[in-house]
Each structure stands twice: as C-alpha cells, then as structure tokens.
Amino acid sequence: MQNDDKKPNRLINATSPYLLQHAYNPVEWYEWGEEALTKAKKENKPVLVSIGYSSCHWCHVMEHESFENEDIAAIMNEHFVCIKVDREERPDIDQIYMDAVQAMGINGGWPLNVFITPDQKPFYGGTYFPPANWSQLLLQISKVYREKREDINNSADELARKLAKSDLDRFRNPSENPDFQIQGLDTMYQTLHAKFDTKWGGMDKAPKFVMPTQWLFLLRYYAKTNHQQALDMVELTLKKMAMGGLYDQVGGGFARYSVDGKWFAPHFEKMLYDNAQLLSLYSEAYTITKDDFYKRVVYETVDWLTREMTGQDGGFYSALDADSEGEEGKFYVWSKKDFDQSLQGHPDWLSDYYTVTDSGNWEHGNNILFIEKWEEDFIKEHQLTRQQLHETLNAAKKKLLTVRDQRIRPGLDDKILTGWNAMTIQGLLDAYGAFGDEGFLQLAINNIRFLEKHLISDKVFRSYKGKRSPIEGFLEDYAFLIQAYLSLYQATFDESWLAKAEQWTVYTQKHFYDEQEGYFHFSGNNAEQLIARKKELFDNVIPSSNGVMARNLYHLGILLDQEGYQTQAQNMIASISRLTVSEPSYMSHWAILYAEMISPMAEIVIVGSQVHKIAKQVRSNYLPYSILMGAETQSDLPLIDGKVNPPGKEVTLFVCFNKTCQLPVHSVDEALKQIPRP
DSSP: OOOTTSOOOGGGGOSOHHHHHTTTSSSOOEESSHHHHHHHHHHTOOEEEEEEOTTOHHHHHHIIIIITOHHHHHHHHHHOEEEEEETTTOHHHHHHHHHHHHHTTOOOOSSEEEEEOTTSOEEEEESOOOHHHHHHHHHHHHHHHHHOHHHHHHHHHHHHHHHHSOTHHHHSOSOSOOOOOHHHHHHHHHHHHHTBOTTTOSBSSSSEEOOHHHHHHHHHHHHHHOOHHHHHHHHHHHHHHHHSTTBOTTTOOBOSEESSSSSOSEEOOEEHHHHHHHHHHHHHHHHHHOOHHHHHHHHHHHHHHHHHSBOTTSOBOOEEOSEETTEETTTTOBOHHHHHHHTTTSOTHHHHHTTOOSSOSSGGGOBOOOOOSOHHHHHHHTTOOHHHHHHHHHHHHHHHHHHHTTSOOOOEEOOEEHHHHHHHHHHHHHHHHHHOOHHHHHHHHHHHHHHHHHTBSSSBBSEESSSBOSOBOOHHHHHHHHHHHHHHHHHHOOHHHHHHHHHHHHHHHHHHEETTTTEEOSSOTTSOOOSOOOOOOSOOSSOOHHHHHHHHHHHHHHHHTOHHHHHHHHHHHHHTHHHHHHOTTTOHHHHHHHHHHTSOOEEEEEEETTHHHHHHHHHTSOOSSEEEEEESSOOOSTTTTTOOOOTTOSEEEEEEETTEEOOOBSSHHHHHHTSOOO
16 A cells, blocks of 8 residues: 555565555565565575555454564564565465465455465465454464474474375276266266255355356256256356445446345455356356346446546456445445435335335445346236336436445456456357357457457466566466367457467467376476475366366367367266266366266268358357357368358358268258257
8 A cells, every 4th residue: 555655675676466455564565476485594584575455454453454464474574574566466385385384274355365384385374364363473483493493393394295195186087987877967966966956046055156167067058958947956046146235236247246145245255267167157057048138248348448437548457346335245235215315216116126215225225236026027026027127227327336436446456367358258159159249359459459459479378468578378377268269269260369269279288288197287397496386177167277277178179170189088088077976066176077078069060151140140049069250261170171151052060070971051040950869
C-alpha cells in the first residue's frame, strides 16, 4: 500500500499486482529467487515464504494487521529472510508448499505462510494468523531454529523426500491396458449423483464451488446414455447458480464460490478462470436445451468480460477483488433505500424478484440480489408475460449498473496470464459455436493475437503486466494454449492455428514430458530447480494440466491422423482409469477423456463454397464426440485430402469414424443422422 512517507521495498520492481500491493510494507520482502536464499544461507536464518494472490480477502487482512505493522515487521526482518509469492504467477512454488502444509496435517488455504530452510525445505507452515499469534509464532520458530537446528533439518529432509515422490506411484493402475467400459461411466455418474444436492444443485456441502468440469462430464454422460437425470442435475445446478448471489445479477459474471449451500452469499471475488469455463458450460447446455436462460447468462458474462476484464490490446485480466473500501462485497450489495431510489419509475415487483427486503437479506441491512422463485411461478404470481418480465429486467439492470458504476470499485488484478487467457478463448469459441455470434469469435482472435504479440516467442511466458514477466509458462499455459489453437482451427478452418497447436505440442513433449512415467511435469526442464518437480494429476477448479494435455494429444492425433499422439493419450488415461472411475469429483476432466475413449469420435469433414455457413449449423448442435474439419476446396490435412464437392452442390459433408467414411451428404440434417445417438 503506497504511502509517500514510506520507502518502498524490493517488490516495487515486481510485475505482479499482488507483490506490488506489498511494495510499501515495512517488511523487507524479496521476490522468490537466488538473492533471498543466498542471504538466508549467509546469515544462517530461516526463510518465510508468504504466498497469496491479489483478490484474496484474508491475504489483505493479514497484510493490514501484520505486514503493515512496524513492530511485527521488525521481528520478521530481524529473524527471517522474507519472500512474497503470487501463487498465480508462480503456481509451481505454491503447489509444493501447499502440499507440504497439508502433509503436516494442516488445512491449506491462502495466505499460505511456510517456514523453510535456506535450501528450500519446509519445516512448518499455516495459513492466516491473527497478529498476536503471528508475533508469538515468529519468535518461537526463530528460537527453535537456533536451538534445535539438527531436528529442524531432519524433519525438513524427511518432508522434502515425501514431496519429491510422484503421485503416480500411489495411483497408477498395476495394468496399463484396461478395457474402457460404459459401466465405468455409470459408476462415475452414480458417485456424483450420491453427492448431489437435489434442492439447490451442486455438490451437497458448503462452501459451494463451481467445478465446471463435473457438469461438462455429466452433459457428455447424458449424450452417451440419454440418462435424463444426469441432464436434470446439470440444469438444476446451472439455474440455481445463475439465480443466486454467486452470479452478479446486475453486471454478469460469477464469483468464485458461495459460502453457503444455496449459492446465496458469494465470496465476492471474480476469477477469469471460473468465468472462462462457465462460458463453455452454459453454451453447451444451450445447445442441448435451447433454453434462453443459458443464452442470457453467456451474453451477460461476455458483456462483463469486455467491460471490466479486457485491456486495450485484447488481453484478459486475472481477477476482481472481493473487497472495496476495505469491506467485502460493498460494491455489489444494496440497501432497500438505494435499490428503490435507483429504480424510481420501475415496477415495485422488482424488489420481490431480487428478494430485496427493508431489513436486508444479508449483513448490516444490505441485500444480495438473489432470485428465489422460478420464472414461470413469478410470471403467474405477478400476471406478467415473459416479454414484459425481460424487458423490465433489462431496463432495471442498465439503471442499477449505471448507479453502481459510480461506486468505488473493487481492486483489479490486471496481470494477464497465458493459461487463463487461453481458457477464455475456449469459452468464447464454445459460445461462438452455440450462438454463431461473430463478436465472440473476434474477441477470441483478438486475445490470441495479444498472446502471440506479448507472451509467445521461442517459448511461452506465464504473465504480462505492462511488460512480460521472465517466468516461462508452466504445463497449464502450454496445455490450454494448445487447446485454444485446436479450437480456433475448428472454429475457422484456418490451418495455421493447427500448425501452431502441433508446434507447441512438439515443444511440450521435448521440455515437459517424462518418458519413464508417461506424463508431463508441471515445470519445463529449463525452469528453475525447486525441491520437487511436480506432475499435476488431479482436477481442481482448474482442470489438471495433464488431463488437458492428454485430450489435446487425442484430438490433435485425430486431426493430423497421427496415431502416436492418440496412443499416448490412451496410455495416459489407461494408467489412471481406476482412479478416474472411483474419484470423478477430482478427475472429471479425465472422465471426459474416458468417455471419449468409449465413444466413437465422429470426424466431420465439410467441403465446398458454403463451408463456413454449414459449419455454423453443425456447431449449433451438441456434438461432444466429434472433431470438425473443413475447406472450401483443397487441404493437405489427411482426412480432407481427396474429398471433393461435386459440381452443382454448394457443400458436401463426410461423417467418418476412425478414417472410414459413410456416404457423402449435402445437408446438416442428413449428416446428423449418421452420428449415433443413444
């Protein structure tokens, strides 16, 4: 927090907004690197690694209470070498020390405060500490480090050995040649169904996180089996999430999670990666149901993305804080008085629609806008037509947004991360497929051009804020970038995108792949050596980078007719198929690949002068088990080569399975009949 009377510390030169927030702390912070670790060795001091991110509420609290406190800072400076890490800029460091804290039996979270030896080995850690507890802990750790150094070293060595072990040692199948079966999908569905909240949607617990890949998997399960209850689970979840306070009813976009089980009270921070995946999820739901509810959510979320999260050159920012003016959610909530004054001349039933009460439905007399009643019920109750409801809502939202825009805004984390931007390209392209809106495609292309200009050269870089960070991208960045290029090809049929997907796949194989275990490291072989080189296996809110990479290989292998890539993907899912079937909550992106293994992938080839018009019609259908290719005339792609459009026809469609094509047809309806449905 800047103050003209205060001298900045070393973080003043950082690119991370989170680190820059700490640049005027009295703590003598270092960025992660050799300078800090060398100083700790030289002075024989333990190292404090404090990890957080800019939109983290409790990170701000601990900074204000402890890191801005002169007395506490003096203890930290005297007894420790202190390092600040932005977990979004350095997920590799965060992974290692989060695993360490959890191995100590302590619940993880942020801020993450870990004490390590100068050779990077952790020996104690925790999350948020109140200032009195923090001061006491600092003095205690310093004393133990001086007086019982041998015990500390032994404990740190043992923990470091555990951290260096691969998760694959524990979870890989004894046999790597399973027979992928529909029963495996049934088991995954039943496991998710057992945890499902039948009243509010989502998984039956609080806090409730979005976890988009679980619902994307269930949509594919529905497409494979026609199991109506799977679709019902997704629909209830998507409706309740977007009716809740989790969704910004005024400005669009979703918060990270709700603290309760009803999606009512969000933790108000908005993350790019959640909204990127939710664009895909709501777009896919629309292609199945044609329900305009999902369409509105997608369009409002893209409006938020362009209005609040997009830089001049087309890069997407990372996050919005939960806090403004030091208070969580202040920007987003309404007193009844403010709500009514903002909507003078609008119908009184808007208060009922958004559950706004005189005393407030949340804290301190404030209201979180929250839709409790189903639309059909509300229309009947207030004797409205659907058109009247939505015309009134649209006008009210514009007015509320105008009023809200005059408030002090939450902090913006304006760094641009390659992986998260590439995820957003995927979301926009899925929206383009569902709705055919050229604006969505243009946003995606503008964004990839930004990444290519600022973050991609002879390798891919992780982060940009005014300038490029020197940190090379992690597997997450490469995997989502390759996915984006594959989807850009299928959205445009511009083969240069496909060439780039292949280029970065070759690079990733060379610099990240572990041939012995058959999976990819999270960090490249050119990266700084940490005490462990992790492989990301489990899906979290962001799908695991190995799972994304495996699907990339499978899809690229089909597009280029490269069986080696397809076999590599099959081996990756095969080795952990038992884990995938038994733990779909944490393996849902892998579950999608498992489903692709037992569903013949339709290779849809479109040739002719109307290729783009017809492709739009194809994409508007829900076809999760398909790959789309096309050309007006000629193409060097193996699966298009030799396929021609006969004279007198605008277009010809070929539906093929494993390179064996059915009879060519000349309409989308005829082509769809050639794709198996349950």
